[in-house]
Amino acid sequence: MIPLQLNLKNFLSYREASLDFRGLHTACICGPNGAGKSSLLEAIAWSIWGNSRAGTDDDIIHTGTTEVCVDFTFQCDEQILRVRRSRQRGQTSTLEFQIATSEDELQVQFRSLTERSLRATQQKIIQHIKIDYETFVNSAYLRQGRADEFMLKRPSERKQVLASLLRLDEYDRLAEAAKERSRDYKAQIQLLQQNQQSLETQLEQREETLEAIATVEREILQQQQAQATDQDQLQQYKVSNHQRHTWQQQLSWLQSNLDQLTRECQRIEQEQKHSQQRQQELEELLGQEAEIHQKYSxxxxxxxxxxxxxxxxxxxxxxxxxxxxxxxxxxxxLSDLKSQQQQIKAQLEALEQQKKELQNTLGQGAEVAAAMTELEAARTRLASLDQLQTKAIPLIHRRQIIQTEVVSRRAHTEARLAEIVSQINRLQVQQQTAVQVQQAVQQVSLQIEDLEKKRIYQQRVREKGLERRNFMERLQAQLRDREVQLADIEQKLRLLQVPDAICPLCDRPLDEHHWDLVAEKHQAQQQEFRNHIWVLREQLAVSEREIQLLRDEYGKLNRELAGSDNLQKQWGGLQAQLNMTATERERLQKIDREKAALERSLKTGEFAGDLYTELQQIERALQELHYDEKNHALARSDVERWRWAEIKLAQIRDAEKRLQSLKNREPELVEKLENISNLIEREKTESFLHQKLVKLEQKIEQIGYDFAEHKAISAARNKAQVWLTRKEQLRQAQQDYPQVSSRVKEVTKRLLERLQDQEKLRQQIDLIQEKLKECPDQTVAIKNLEQQIAQRRHQLDLALAKLGQLQQQQKHLEDLSQQKHLIKHQIKEAKNQYRVYNELAIAFSKKGIQALMIENILPQLEAETNKILSRLTGNQLHVQFVTQKAGRSNKKDPKLIDTLDIVIADARGTRPYETYSGGEAFRINFAIRLALAQLLCTRQGTRLQMLIVDEGFGTQDRQGCDRLIAAINAIAPDFATILIVTHMPQFKEAFQARIEISKTAETGSQLLLA
Incomplete structure (x- = not known):
């Protein structure tokens, strides 16, 4: 794995950082302690494997941020790969895996290899780079503080460390699996052998079963022949009864038809009667035709x-x-006109009243003029006082502010004093309860110790319960086996009770003497099994009682231990109270001093001294102005007292205007009242509506409507309404009469036909009744014969069932015979497998393949270590791995003991590792560590192309450092990239390529490639 590009965002001490490894072969990562040198390398491991030295994944996120992201591009097996891992605080991580599809120097194109889940993507990354995190840490990444891990172990533990580094613990798992499989096969062999013995016992019944089958087959043949004879006789009886039943059905059908025909004749007679009655009614209605026509007109x-x-x-x-x-x-x-007339009269009356009120107001003119003179004098005095108030208001306002501030400061000081007094009282109470808290801590501690003892006892009770449960399961298995064996013995004893029974062991006939011997033997075995079953059941009952007692005890301890968490919390709270006692004592003294200062301040007024001085100055300034708020208030009240004159003067002027307006409006209202009165009189006799009413009265007289005449004619019409119905009935009768006459003739004809059919049915019934007298009923004989056949059928079924049972038993015995051969073959196979897995368990154990592999690897490790160590020490030091040594014994030939001692030799000979100086010990550790790294990568199937040395070199002297630098330069051709982490100046200057790390509180860790 060769690094190409590393981009960091919010990783540990880094906020934003990017490092291009292209062109770097041997580089020194330098900077002060804590700057983030190791964090840069931790980022590589976290991006690829998701592992870091942080406790949780959220701890790697830079303080004050919510997201971390590491993007790492590297080359592996001639392929450029890219891994990007990110994480949001408090959420799961995301992982992307890509492979380069083009190697353009300006821009590399990538194709995604990311799987659906993070675990699958992680597995795919490991498949491509062929190295997991543990191998990386133990090979390519020489981490801080772990160089001497291998050397500081005891010789007996070094093999375990080496086995762990070489991933030999997989063989421990294989050895344990092989042991488990061998135990399974051993148990399978025992079970198969028990089954084989049980099958051999059951196969002894084969001959006895064959003889029983032959006997039952003879009985079945005899019963089948008798059954066939009875079946023929039964068939004859059933044929005779069937013919009789057919005639009975015909007789029943004919009688049913006769009854139905009789009911139909009665219905037709009724219909004939109704039709004739309807014909008579129609003839009567047709006779009244002339009268109906006259009444209808x-x-x-x-x-x-x-x-x-x-x-x-x-x-x-x-x-x-x-x-x-x-x-x-x-x-x-007319009503509207009268309403207008009344409104005008009311307006004239209101106008007269207003004129009187206005004349009264105008009579107060002299009094109002005198009051106006007093108002002007009061306003002059008020203006003079307002000028003085303008100068005094700021001083008065400031005086109020100062007085409010003094009150506020006093209230604040008193509140603080009250708060301090409350704190003092509370702290004094807490100091008084300190002794009680100490006693409570001791008491709770004793209770916790007692609960811990009970918890240990509870664990022992649980282990005892599991032991008794396992013992009960073994007893139940034995009980089931004995019950099966007992059932087998009882089956054999039942077979011996059969006459001419054969021996269940040799399948031979038994005479009386041998029968007694076999029966006695089986009865003895039966009693032995019963005794054993009774013992097992007694043991099960005792074990059940013991388990119940243990369960009760466990439940009782559970209840007693239920409050252990609360006790722990209580102890923690009490301990915290004790820890706070000393701090609160000092706090009490400090608060007492503050209380005395506050009381003195309230007594002397120090809390508002500056405000009191300013308040006195304001009082002197107000006295110099000779301003009195009382005089000012009296002046304002005088102005308000005479203000009515100003209002009254305005009212007098307004009354003069209103009086003139009323005098102008009065003639207009009088004229309007006269016009409306004249209009009312004309409308009563000369209006258009009055003339129209006269014409309507004349029209009503011309109509000449008489209500009495109308009522008499309506009554006569209603009475004659019935003839309208009679006219309709006459018309319907004229239409229906031909149809009713035809219906009478048709019904009479159908009645004669039904009476003839009725006579024919009576003749057929008489004929069938004669035939039934000649054929007797065989129902009783059939029932008796069917019962006899059913009884024989039941016996035959029992015999057939017994035959089927015996045949099934015979088939079962044949299957058991085949099963016996199969079990014999399975026992052979199981024994072979048992031997194979037993040998594999030995081979995979620590004394097998693991010891052999370590023996084979140690020479390679020793040679590579000495090769590197010779470069570091100038051929001054040499190591040797010793795997066996003689035991402590007085015998002539002492026994060899497996070990893994490391013998270190220098120019003065061999001496212990602990006697070497720090620099020498570090060079030895470094050589062994680097040799192990190369060996691990070779075993992993990949080459160690990158080496990261993150070890402290401060123990080296100048010459040791030079040799280390020379050794690193000497092994440099074996690696594509070597990164050395240090803060020593001579190391910084020894390499041309340097990655300098600095860290500040504002920007975090920063890196510079020099």
């Missing part, structure tokens, strides 16, 4: 006279209506 004459009178009534009503309307119009018009 009289009805038409009355109807014509009634129509003439109705027309006169309509004309009379219209004229009466028009007369009423004209009378109403004339009345309304």
């Amino acid at each position: 009289e009805f038409e004459q009355l109807q014509a006279q009634e129509q003439v009178l109705s027309d006169k009534l309509h004309a009379y009503q219209e004229a009466q209506k028009e007369r009423s309307q004209l009378q109403e119009q004339l009345t309304n018009y």
